[in-house]
Structure formats: C-alpha cells, structure tokens
Amino acid sequence: NMSFTVEERGNLNSLNYRIFFKNAEGKYVSPFHDIPMYADESQNIFNMVVEVPRWTNAKMEIATKDPLNPVKQDMKKGKLRFVANVFPHKGYIWNYGAIPQTWEDPSHKDGDTGYCGDNDPIDVCEIGSKVHSRGDVIKVKVLGVLAMIDEGETDWKVIAINVEDPEANDLNNIGDVRRLKPGYLESTVDWFRRYKVPDGKPENQFAFNGEFKDKDFAIKVIKNTHNFWKDLISQKADLKIQLFF
Numbered sequence: 001n002m003s004f005t006v007e008e009r010g011n012l013n014s015l016n017y018r019i020f021f022k023n024a025e026g027k028y029v030s031p032f033h034d035i036p037m038y039a040d041e042s043q044n045i046f047n048m049v050v051e052v053p054r055w056t057n058a059k060m061e062i063a064t065k066d067p068l069n070p071v072k073q074d075m076k077k078g079k080l081r082f083v084a085n086v087f088p089h090k091g092y093i094w095n096y097g098a099i100p101q102t103w104e105d106p107s108h109k110d111g112d113t114g115y116c117g118d119n120d121p122i123d124v125c126e127i128g129s130k131v132h133s134r135g136d137v138i139k140v141k142v143l144g145v146l147a148m149i150d151e152g153e154t155d156w157k158v159i160a161i162n163v164e165d166p167e168a169n170d171l172n173n174i175g176d177v178r179r180l181k182p183g184y185l186e187s188t189v190d191w192f193r194r195y196k197v198p199d200g201k202p203e204n205q206f207a208f209n210g211e212f213k214d215k216d217f218a219i220k221v222i223k224n225t226h227n228f229w230k231d232l233i234s235q236k237a238d239l240k241i242q243l244f245f
Contacts (some may be wrong), residue, residue: 033069033184035047050132054094055093059074061120062121094127099225101105104122104153125159126140144217145176147206156225
C-alpha cells in the first residue's frame with residue numbers, strides 16, 4: 001500500500017513554509033516524480049496531491065524547480081500569493097491540487113485548444129464534501145475536465161471526487177455532477193474566469209466555449225500529460241549524463 005506522510009517546515013504564510021513528502025519507509029520523495037500517477041490503473045483511479053484545502057486562499061503549489069519538489073506558496077512580484085474572495089465564493093471552492101507524474105508541456109501546442117501547456121503538473125478540483133489538508137495524497141475518480149486558457153497557455157482543470165466520498169458511487173461522469181450538485185460546474189467556470197481580476201488581470205478564457213468534457217476525454221488528457229512527463233524525465237536524465245560524465 002502506498003502511504004505518504006508530510007513534514008511541514010517553516011511558518012504558514014511566510015516565505016520559508018514548505019511541505020516535504022515521505023514514503024512509508026520514511027524516505028523523502030518528490031510529489032511530482034515519485035508518487036505514482038495511478039492509485040489503481042484498472043479502475044482509472046488516480047492519486048491527487050492536495051495543494052490548497054477548500055475555502056482557503058493561499059496559493060500553494062508543488063515547487064517543480066526545487067529539490068524534492070516540496071509544496072510551497074506561490075510568489076508574485078516578491079509577495080506571497082493569495083487568491084481574492086471573488087463574490088460569492090470563499091477562497092478555492094474545491095480541494096485543489098495536482099496529479100503526480102503529469103506535466104503540461106510548454107513546447108507542445110495542444111490540438112484541441114491551440115495553446116501550449118503551462119509547464120506544471122495537471123490541476124485537479126476535488127469536489128467531495130471533506131475539506132482535505134495541505135499535502136494529503138488522496139485517491140480520486142475522474143469525472144471530466146475544463147480547458148482554461150490562462151494568459152495564452154492551456155491549463156486543464158480536471159474535475160474529480162475522492163473515492164471515499166459518500167457520493168463517489170453516484171458520481172461517474174460529468175453529467176452526474178450537473179445533476180447531483182446543481183450549480184457547482186457553473187460556479188467552477190465563474191471562479192476560474194474571474195479569480196485573477198482582483199489582481200488587475202483580464203478574465204480567463206476557455207476552449208470549447210467553457211463546456212466541460214467528459215470522463216473519457218479527461219482521462220485521455222491526463223494520459224497525454226503523463227507521456228509529456230515521461231519525456232521530461234528522460235530529457236532530464238540525458239542532461240544529467242551530459243553534466244556529470
């Protein structure tokens with residue numbers, strides 16, 4: 001059984017705050033590279049690293065360029081980054097995080113959206129009822145995906161639910177979310193459209209007129225980003241060989 005623990009360092013809301021990950025043996029691991037993408041490949045159950053608990057505002061993310069890739073707070077212009085409360089929302093409206101071993105390649109122009117990737121692991125909005133903690137690694141069932149265009153980059157937002165959520169059995173595709181959680185998908189588009197406006201940015205745009213794509217489409221997108229991650233790893237391995245030999 002893959003179990004992970006976290007080690008928090010520094011103080012929350014400070015520049016030195018970090019969340020490091022350890023495996024069951026207590027060895028430090030990277031949440032970007034060492035946690036498997038699949039929790040159960042046969043059932044299309046994925047691992048998700050929770051970066052931002054629901055209702056909170058600090059924009060935490062896996063530090064892809066730091067050793068061991070801890071979770072830390074994003075910086076903009078030398079300041080810690082918080083997302084504003086965009087009425088009527090309070091902070092992030094889902095548990096927000098990423099799927100390990102995925103990467104949105106900034107040199108690859110997406111055939112569906114016409115834009116290149118955002119250079120990060122693929123993002124996940126987990127819509128279950130439990131508020132998770134920063135650094136939780138949870139197993140999720142994928143339900144669909146939204147294609148946000150953020151300042152000219154493709155930034156997929158996977159919609160998923162924790163497999164242990166009481167509603168997980170009833171939610172199997174994006175239509176079930178629309179039916180059983182009315183308004184949630186519309187709120188999600190509204191949130192992503194407007195969350196940067198308080199920072200003086202324009203509204204974000206979406207491919208497919210802001211329509212959510214279904215589960216099969218979402219899984220295909222995730223698998224593509226997994227392949228880009230594999231390419232990234234092999235490039236890094238090649239670079240290391242060049243650097244050290």
